[in-house]
Amino acid sequence: MIIEAAIRNEAVRLAPPSCTIPPLAGAPAHLAFGEVHKAGSLDQIMQLTGAVVSYPRNAEVFGEDEAAEYIYKVVSGGVRTYKILDDGRRQVGAFHLPGDIFGLEDSVRHALSAEAMTGAKVLVVKRSAINALVSRDASIAQELFVLTSRQLRRMQQRVLLLAKSAQERVASFLVEMAERSPASNIIELPMSRQDIADYLGLTIETVSRTLTCLQCAAVIELPAARRIVLRDRLALSQMNG
Amino acid sequence: MIIEAAIRNEAVRLAPPSCTIPPLAGAPAHLAFGEVHKAGSLDQIMQLTGAVVSYPRNAEVFGEDEAAEYIYKVVSGGVRTYKILDDGRRQVGAFHLPGDIFGLEDSVRHALSAEAMTGAKVLVVKRSAINALVSRDASIAQELFVLTSRQLRRMQQRVLLLAKSAQERVASFLVEMAERSPASNIIELPMSRQDIADYLGLTIETVSRTLTCLQCAAVIELPAARRIVLRDRLALSQMNG
DNA sequence: CGATGCGTTGATAACTTTCAAATTTAGTGG
DNA sequence: CCACTAAATTTGAAAGTTATCAACGCATCG
Numbered sequence: 173m174i175i176e177a178a179i180r181n182e183a184v185r186l187a188p189p190s191c192t193i194p195p196l197a198g199a200p201a202h203l204a205f206g207e208v209h210k211a212g213s214l215d216q217i218m219q220l221t222g223a224v225v226s227y228p229r230n231a232e233v234f235g236e237d238e239a240a241e242y243i244y245k246v247v248s249g250g251v252r253t254y255k256i257l258d259d260g261r262r263q264v265g266a267f268h269l270p271g272d273i274f275g276l277e278d279s280v281r282h283a284l285s286a287e288a289m290t291g292a293k294v295l296v297v298k299r300s301a302i303n304a305l306v307s308r309d310a311s312i313a314q315e316l317f318v319l320t321s322r323q324l325r326r327m328q329q330r331v332l333l334l335a336k337s338a339q340e341r342v343a344s345f346l347v348e349m350a351e352r353s354p355a356s357n358i359i360e361l362p363m364s365r366q367d368i369a370d371y372l373g374l375t376i377e378t379v380s381r382t383l384t385c386l387q388c389a390a391v392i393e394l395p396a397a398r399r400i401v402l403r404d405r406l407a408l409s410q411m412n413g
Numbered sequence: 414m415i416i417e418a419a420i421r422n423e424a425v426r427l428a429p430p431s432c433t434i435p436p437l438a439g440a441p442a443h444l445a446f447g448e449v450h451k452a453g454s455l456d457q458i459m460q461l462t463g464a465v466v467s468y469p470r471n472a473e474v475f476g477e478d479e480a481a482e483y484i485y486k487v488v489s490g491g492v493r494t495y496k497i498l499d500d501g502r503r504q505v506g507a508f509h510l511p512g513d514i515f516g517l518e519d520s521v522r523h524a525l526s527a528e529a530m531t532g533a534k535v536l537v538v539k540r541s542a543i544n545a546l547v548s549r550d551a552s553i554a555q556e557l558f559v560l561t562s563r564q565l566r567r568m569q570q571r572v573l574l575l576a577k578s579a580q581e582r583v584a585s586f587l588v589e590m591a592e593r594s595p596a597s598n599i600i601e602l603p604m605s606r607q608d609i610a611d612y613l614g615l616t617i618e619t620v621s622r623t624l625t626c627l628q629c630a631a632v633i634e635l636p637a638a639r640r641i642v643l644r645d646r647l648a649l650s651q652m653n654g
Numbered sequence: 655c656g657a658t659g660c661g662t663t664g665a666t667a668a669c670t671t672t673c674a675a676a677t678t679t680a681g682t683g684g
Numbered sequence: 685c686c687a688c689t690a691a692a693t694t695t696g697a698a699a700g701t702t703a704t705c706a707a708c709g710c711a712t713c714g
Contacts, residue, residue: 255573258653263576265569277565284569306555313554314547320561324518327568328506328525332496334575335504335614338670365693373576375671380694397679397693412499579702606661616703621662638661638711655714662709671700678693684686 214315217305218245218273222297227251227288236285240278242296246270249292250362253284254370264371266326267363269352276320289362334373336412341372342382343411346392350402357405361398455556458546459486459514463538468492468529477526481519483537487511490533491603494525495611505612507567508604510593517561530603575614577653582613583623584652587633591643598646602639 224247227233233244233251244251246268253265253274265284268274274286288294306313333344345368349359361368369376383400386392391408393401402408465488468474474485474492485492487509494506494515506525509515515527529535547554574585586609590600602609610617624641627633632649634642643649 257573258651261576263573265572277562277569279559279562283566306558307551310548310551310554313551313558317547317554317557317561318520320558320565321518321520324561324565324568325524327565327572328518330572331506331568331575332498332504334572335502376693377672377695378670381670384694410499617661618663618704619702622702625662658711658713660709660711662707664705664707666703666705668703669701671698673698674696676693676695678691680689680691682687682689684688 212311212315213309214302214312214319217302217312218243218295218297221301222295225294225296227292227294229288229291231288233286233288233294234275234282236282238282240275240280240282241299242275243273243299243302244268244275244286245273245295245297247293247295249294250289251286251292251294252289252363252367252371253286255284262370263373264367267367267371269362273319276316276323289364289367338372338374338378338382339385340411341374342368342379342386343408345372346386346400346402347405347408347412349400350405357402359400359402361400365397454550455543455553455560458543458553459484459536459538462542463536466535466537468533468535470529470532472529474527474529474535475516475523477523479523481516481521481523482540483516484514484540484543485509485516485527486514486536486538488534488536490535491530492527492533492535493530493604493608493612494527496525503611504614505608508608508612510603514560517557517564530605530608579613579615579619579623580626581652582615583609583620583627584649586613587627587641587643588646588649588653590641591646598643600641600643602641606638 222245227249234240234242236255248270250270251268251274253268255263255265257263266274267289268286275282277283302312302316306316329344329348333341336344346359349361350356353359363371365376365379369379372379374382383392383394386408387394389407391402391404393403395401463486468490475481475483477496489511491511492509492515494509496504496506498504507515508530509527516523518524543553543557547557570585570589574582577585587600590602591597594600604612606617606620610620613620615623624633624635627649628635630648632643632645634644636642
């Protein structure tokens with residue numbers, strides 16, 4: 173799988189230059205309050221230097237303990253990072269949606285594996301290319317700093333989330349997804365219940381039951397398993413502890 | 414409290430220059446594998462630009478929602494960051510020990526409050542001073558990037574931790590503290606049981622019970638409430654899931 | 655010496671997981 | 685296009701874990 177991915181990357185990187193210019197990214201990730209979205213030079217660099225790779229559903233983008241040679245940006249679809257624990261449980265680290273940059277957290281070797289949740293297009297950029305620029309262009313380094321500190325904040329939210337009850341976790345998850353969704357009140361989930369459970373540190377049954385409860389309480393609607401309509405967003409927010 | 418802290422900072426900043434050169438920092442934070450500890454220029458800058466402020470036990474270093482004007486480095490003692498949730502519970506974000514830099518994660522406004530756990534000396538540096546340098550010196554920005562990505566990794570570990578059982582959380586906490594301790598097998602805790610509980614997302618009773626269990630199992634010893642001796646580190650590590 | 659804060663211990667209640675089964679959805683081949 | 689199979693999701697009942705409430709022990713400090 174590791175080799176397969178590497179070959180795929182290589183193949184694309186050897187393609188003619190026209191292919192290395194990716195299509196416009198999808199909806200940008202939601203910005204935290206107070207943050208200015210600078211049309212960063214990092215973005216341009218990534219698009220010029222990188223290659224867009226298509227991953228089919230469940231394909232591995234990178235594996236745990238692999239050398240962290242690349243930085244990634246989701247163009248379309250969704251990517252999950254995860255780690256298999258000693259006892260066989262899987263912990264999902266993050267869900268990356270279009271516009272998100274990931275792989276920054278690993279300086280040498282990846283601590284988590286990454287897989288496409290749905291069919292996904294990912295912009296893959298050599299870290300060495302970025303590093304070379306970083307030492308010359310301070311604004312790039314600054315952008316990387318801003319990006320990681322934003323992820324750090326998101327991770328802090330995550331930590332707050334995991335200390336809460338099942339209902340609060342699910343509610344927080346829904347709010348988070350709604351904020352990142354293009355249509356703010358209708359959430360199209362790219363991930364399975366198992367993914368959500370492993371993300372929230374719950375079992376699939378608890379997630380399912382909690383969603384059903386929220387539906388009974390008229391807070392959400394579940395027209396389909398992977399489509400959730402927020403009916404009472406205020407109530408959801410208030411469940412966040 | 415907010416004003417009090419601000420005044421304290423200001424007072425020190427106005428002191429003669431000789432006072433603004435801090436004593437050597439304590440033990441550096443534990444480095445992750447594969448990371449080189451560059452005797453960074455950031456460190457020098459901080460020491461030249463910043464002021465050392467002494468906080469008595471439980472004094473506030475900064476408050477939630479305050480403007481994030483400074484970056485901090487623990488010189489001695491310990492600092493906890495925390496957030497009071499809507500329902501009154503407290504969630505501890507992190508424990509910062511000598512050598513740790515904190516406050517990086519908040520670009521505009523602090524998401525968490527920070528308090529000295531014990532009497533603590535903290536190097537306080539104006540963010541604007543750093544920012545000014547960042548735009549000229551790429552290596553500073555790069556250091557900031559490395560620092561935040563390291564914290565991001567630590568936070569990821571934290572997320573993994575919080576998905577586990579009480580016993581695993583406590584075991585992981587002990588291992589983490591041992592790694593950050595100068596004497597690797599004897600841990601002198603600067604924080605209370607309540608701090609630990611709020612850090613691990615458990616109750617104080619569960620933490621206490623789990624520690625007692627570990628002692629019965631001969632994995633640790635508890636000569637005093639805040640002193641823990643690791644007897645079987647391997648067993649502890651294996652409990653980490 | 656009593657007061658106070660911190661930590662430990664015990665019993666019960668609440669919540670979440672586990673195990674099992676039913677139900678729905680999605681993918682595949684005829 | 686429909687039927688069939690496999691996978692995903694939901695639901696139910698019992699077991700396990702952690703929180704809550706309450707009381708006790710221990711040290712520090714006036």
